[in-house]
Amino acid sequence: MSQRVIDFHCDVLYKMLYTGEVDLAQHESRDITLPKLIEGNVGLQVLALFVEPSLVTGPPRFSQLVRMIDVYHEHMLNHPEIRALKWREELADAVNQQDRINTILSLEGVDALEGDLVYLRTLFHLGVRFIGLTWNHSNWAVDGTLEPRQAGFTETGKQLIKECERLGMTLDVSHLNEAAFWELLELSDRPLIASHSNAKAIFDHPRNLSDEQIKAIIARDGRIGITYVPYFVADKEEVTIDDLVKHIDHIVNLGGNKHVMLGSDFDGIDKKIQGLEHAGQHPALLEVLEKRYGQAFVQDIAHGNAYRFLSQNLPSRAE
Template sequence: MIIVDAHCDTITKIMEDGTGLRKNNCHIDIERLKSIGNYVQFFAAFIDPSYCQAYPLKRALQIIDEFYSQIEANKDDIMTCRNYNDIEEAVKSGKIAAVLSIEGGEALQGDLGVLRMLYKLGVRSICLTWNYRNEIADGVKDESSGGGLTPFGRKVIKEMNELGMIIDLSHISKTGFWDVLECTSAPVIVSHSNAQKLCPHRRNLTDKQILAIKDNGGVIGVNLYPEFLNNSKEATLKDVINHIEYISSLVGPEHIGLGADFDGIESVPTGINGVQDIEKIFNELAKLNYSNENIEKFAGKNFLRVIQNVL
């Protein structure tokens, strides 16, 4: 079984802590990933709002540089993957497959040339907004204006489709969400968001949005942050399973995956202290009589389908 986690903030975390990717006290490190087996991890370059007004592109490049430094230092155990074939090669050679993404389209600074250069640097997915408005679209904290994709944002969608980059709709405003689905010619992902019906947080998806992701052929990554699971500071494995079951009941098992948000969240569900505990989710699904086939879809096959289709 191949596990795909569509979102973590571990690179930023180790930069803040002055540690490394080999072994640390974060939610994710190479030693724990290797102990699990076949693992595909999306590593996000998160553009914190404090950098957005001055030099968001420089911040993105700093994080990307750290990403490649860590890959090089641990090249016997992890490799950068730019497409599905690279992931197959990583799995075959017993290495962790690392996919580079950006969280926050501020990094583009309104320039399609920057987007193309980031692609050449290995970026394969962009979360178009964080919580706030940028040159591409409004984020969920700015959606009261009703703003969606800007004219530049529409050009970004077209260019990402042509380059072969995965569009990520976590954090975007509802109007922006619908604008993207109208514009894109490829499946999208919502890398780390849950079901609003179970937890009425603005970062979660309505039933209508979840159904639209199915129609698009995309995938939703279940987020492990308690506030997105039950709108409190504490959650359990049962809360995670509830969101998986709810989304599956709406759209079937082909459009849901894992987007843990490790090292980007302040707390985790009881008993899931890091990547070392991720298999507890799959084991619980097995206890609930989910078939091996459907567990494998949730664990990674659904995201792998989008990767194979888009990259």
């Protein structure tokens, strides 16, 4: 399988920062290493900036995000194969460089912005292009999927949405509760992504999307990143690629063949789907899909749908 891959979600920077194991070329315990990215023919990897509260580090702080971005610059971009992608104008060249792996930064949960939109603008200048608004629970902006009260956006959260739209930062609805999802569609005009979520109709998990949510994302010309998290896929001990394909089938049947992409969540999960244990194994999924749908569809899900979204929604350097 020779298809180049765009993967819209992974947590390798989190692992690199918090374990101190920052050599991208080694550490086989990680799902994402330079050799695995090359093996999987990954042409673009979106890298999440995720900071969680802990007894050691305390609540999420902006300084922790800066340290994670420092790891990115010092220990990922120091490899000549890895390139930072920030602007729409860079996209065409990126696709044509078969010997390069492009990377884009994404924020997973706005907790560490500390309610300060100056910090948001600073992240934009540092190359962050996607904003996941929360991670399962509540923060100063909004409630997540597992927050018991299931509320929507605060007033400061609404200001955050406006500023993201002004800057051209795409909002990510993965981890949002459903009430907040629908409120966001009223507050925002731009296309949205669910970077790493599956179909609730196939497996009823709070992190998966209802049919109505999937249709709304499609209607807005957004994208849904099928995720390899086994406990979002099926309730069984050994989850297979065939189980994952059921979620893809369902989204396609809802009209999403041009809106589905990949959002692995590698290095953010402990259990793995059989045959999809690391970034080098993306082709295993694509081979199954080619037998089912043909080469044109595989090209779309591997990179085409994501590329078209980026070509229309990445900010322009000229604007």
